[in-house]
Every structure is written in C-alpha cells, then in structure tokens.
Amino acid sequence: MEVTDLRQEMNRQLEERHLLDQVREYTDAYFDRVRDMRAVPSEADKKVLSVFDEAMPTGSQDAAETLALLQSAGENTISAQGGGRYFGFVNGGILPVSLAARWLADAWDQNAALSVMSPLTATLEHVCERWLVDLLGLPEGTAAGFVSGSSTATLCGLATARDALLLRQGWDVRERGLYGAPVIRVVLGEQAHSSVHKALSLIGMGKANVVIAPVDDQGRIDPDRLPELDGNTLLILQAGNVNGGAFDPFEPLCARARACNSWVHVDGAFGLWAAACKETKAFTRGMELADSWSTDAHKTLNAPYDNGVIFCRDRNALVQTMQASGSYLIYSEQRDGMLYTPEMSRRARSIELWAGLRYLGKFGVDALVAGLCENARYFGDLLRARGFRVLNDVVFNQLVVACDSSEETKATLEEIQLGGVCWCGGAVWRNEPVIRVSVCSWRTTKEDVEMSVAAFADARARAQKLK
Numbered sequence: 001m002e003v004t005d006l007r008q009e010m011n012r013q014l015e016e017r018h019l020l021d022q023v024r025e026y027t028d029a030y031f032d033r034v035r036d037m038r039a040v041p042s043e044a045d046k047k048v049l050s051v052f053d054e055a056m057p058t059g060s061q062d063a064a065e066t067l068a069l070l071q072s073a074g075e076n077t078i079s080a081q082g083g084g085r086y087f088g089f090v091n092g093g094i095l096p097v098s099l100a101a102r103w104l105a106d107a108w109d110q111n112a113a114l115s116v117m118s119p120l121t122a123t124l125e126h127v128c129e130r131w132l133v134d135l136l137g138l139p140e141g142t143a144a145g146f147v148s149g150s151s152t153a154t155l156c157g158l159a160t161a162r163d164a165l166l167l168r169q170g171w172d173v174r175e176r177g178l179y180g181a182p183v184i185r186v187v188l189g190e191q192a193h194s195s196v197h198k199a200l201s202l203i204g205m206g207k208a209n210v211v212i213a214p215v216d217d218q219g220r221i222d223p224d225r226l227p228e229l230d231g232n233t234l235l236i237l238q239a240g241n242v243n244g245g246a247f248d249p250f251e252p253l254c255a256r257a258r259a260c261n262s263w264v265h266v267d268g269a270f271g272l273w274a275a276a277c278k279e280t281k282a283f284t285r286g287m288e289l290a291d292s293w294s295t296d297a298h299k300t301l302n303a304p305y306d307n308g309v310i311f312c313r314d315r316n317a318l319v320q321t322m323q324a325s326g327s328y329l330i331y332s333e334q335r336d337g338m339l340y341t342p343e344m345s346r347r348a349r350s351i352e353l354w355a356g357l358r359y360l361g362k363f364g365v366d367a368l369v370a371g372l373c374e375n376a377r378y379f380g381d382l383l384r385a386r387g388f389r390v391l392n393d394v395v396f397n398q399l400v401v402a403c404d405s406s407e408e409t410k411a412t413l414e415e416i417q418l419g420g421v422c423w424c425g426g427a428v429w430r431n432e433p434v435i436r437v438s439v440c441s442w443r444t445t446k447e448d449v450e451m452s453v454a455a456f457a458d459a460r461a462r463a464q465k466l467k
C-alpha cells in the first residue's frame, strides 16, 4: 500500500469509526466476564503470547485484524484487575467515569506541557490541584505536579528538597552540580519503599549519606529513636507502610523536623488518601507540617494508569527545580504543567483525575477509602477464623499474612497463585516470608473476600498434602 493510500484509509477509519466500535465491543465483553476470569493468566494461558513473536511486517497490516489479534491473545493474558480479587502489589482498580473520561482525553490527544497547547488540560490541572490540596488537608497554596506515578513524584520531591537545602547554604546545584557540594543528611525509615532509594540514587545522593531510622513492629519510625536532625537534613516519612499499611507518627516527627529546619518528604503512594477519610484521617495528623508529599491517584483513588502527583508546600522551590528554558517555550499567565514536572510532553491525565474526583465528591472518596479498609478488616477476620496468622495491625488496606511455618506460608502462596481465584504477592516481614494482601479496588465485594479466603484455605490444604 502507498503512503497516500494509508492516509485515505485512516481517514476512512475515523469516518466509519468501526475500529472504535470494535474496541467498544471488546471492552463490553471484558467487563461481562472479568469477574469470572482467573485473577492472573495460567502458564498454559500465556503460551498464546508467542503469536506476538513475529518480525516487524514490511507492509501495512489490516487494522481490524490487528485489534482482533490483540483481543484474542490478550483476553487471557492480562491480570483481571477489574474483577475484585486481584490483591497483588497495590494496584488499585478503575472508576468507570475515569475510564470513560480517559477515552475522550485519548481521542483528543492533548499535550499537558503548556497552557497554550491545551487550555482545558491546564485548567483541570489547576482545579485538581486546588481540590486535592483541600481534600488531603495540605497547606493552602501547595503546588501539585501531575506525573506518571509515585516513583516520579518522589523523584521530584527529593530533587526539590536537595536543591532547596543546598541553596540555603549558598550552593546552587543547578548551576554548580553536586561536585564539591555540602553533604545533605538523609534520614529515612528502615522500611522505606524501594522507589525512595532509587530516587536518592538518581539525584546523586548515594547510599553512604543515608541514616536509617529504626522502626517499631509495624514498620513505623520510632520518634524516640529518631536520628539527629538539622537544617541540612532531608527526612523521608511514609504514609502507608509498603507491606502493612502503617503510618509514621507524623505529629512528633514533623514537629521535630520543623524545629530543626529539616525538609520532610512524605511517601504517601497509597496512604496519603487516608487524609480524605473520616475513619483514617487521624493517622495523617501532623502530615501537613511536611514540605513535600508524593502520591498515586492510580492506587487508592482507582484512577487509570498512570496517574501520580507531587505536592510541594513551596511552589517556587518546585518550579525552580523543574523549570526548563528554550526560546520556543511560551509560558503563560495560566498554569503551565511542565513547570511542575520533569517531563515536557505529557498526556492529559488531569482530565480523568478531575472526572473521578468530581464524580465521587468528598463523600465518595471517603466512602471509597472506608470501603477498602472495611474489606481489609473483614479479610483479616475471616483469615484468623481459618487459622491464618495476620501479622500486622490492619489499619488501612494492607494485610500481612502467614501460616504456621515459613515453608507452609511459601507453599500456600504458590498454591494461591496457581489456583487463580485470587492473586496475592509475597514479601518478607520481620524476617519471615509472608503473603501480602492489598485491598485496593472499589470492585472488591464481601463475596470476593469470602471466595478469596476459601481459596487461601484450599491452597493451604493442597500445600499440606504436597509435603
């Protein structure tokens, strides 16, 4: 086919819309069956993935056939995250209104870099910033940058902290780099998320300058054993322990940091949303005294991927660190999204974020978070009744589960994963292998929890028989 023919064909695709109709049918079929799907594909299911192992075609392939191939090979090789029994990592679900808004935003193909590129996107970023700062109880005037996820948000927060702390000492990192710069003290909890370590390494802070703060049995930093802080310290706290979901005691920790003029960053990938729920709000008390916060909308809020936010109390500091210059850039009086993020071109994720927040309202966010917590507690109660050990205090959406012995835990987890009724990952908790359960989809029902606990018990019985 000639290039001009392709263009004609693509115009026809837009006029006739059969490709979008085709995908709409596939989506309907997916939502019809997702509740009955295996939580993750079996080994046998995954064999079909070999159809993708073809050389890149020389000529143009049929568009409808390409989508049909994707559907037929894809429908059993994805994780059923929309089904309510996927408890792996902290992956979240998807709000229908956010999905629909995203479809529209994708069709519009907007670039969120500059206001001049997409006034709508810039406006909705501004609205989401205002709404979220209020919803999460952050200081008035806090700036938000809309990024791909918490890893990037943390990177932004820590880079801003680094620049600000060094600038106080008269060292402009952006000008002079880190060679010969004063050393910044980094204090973080023993159970900080791996993305925090990654961010520290990316911004040139290194492992040797990190002081580990001891934690209690839930993984919370112990204020009585907090290492010394000073005006050159970056203290990194956690809202939502990566395994057990616990919250660092922000009030005493932030008060100390404030008194010492340290910079506090809070990794609240999924836990920051506790602040938007009456029942869990108390865990975040004092968190508003921090300087920067990172979170994901694609976890607890159930926005589609990828949707993360960096918040920074000092708007100017964030913009100073993220700002780029170029003669062709047109900064405006309105919000220019790229001033708050490392990326220039970005998709317009504020559109689906706005739609989800507007649909839920404060009441709906509260109910969403409370519902996850309630299901997590129910999960824990049923597991205990079946003789499993729940090792963490179930304060949020996370459970850390074990059987009678480490061997049995490992074998049971393997059987759970093979069974496919539900899916959970593993971790190590207080030197013991554990099953990690994250209840983070609005789709999860009491029945899903009951089915999953039954699957746990069956898996343990199979594991015992295998011994």
Ligand SMILES: *Cc1c(COP(=O)(O)O)cnc(C)c1O
Residues within 6 Å of the ligand: 090, 148, 149, 150, 151, 152, 193, 195, 240, 241, 242, 267, 268, 269, 270, 296, 308
């Ligand atoms: C998921 C998670 C991250 C990383 O977030 P991404 O959106 O995957 O980049 C960081 N910290 C915690 C506590 C998390 O749960």
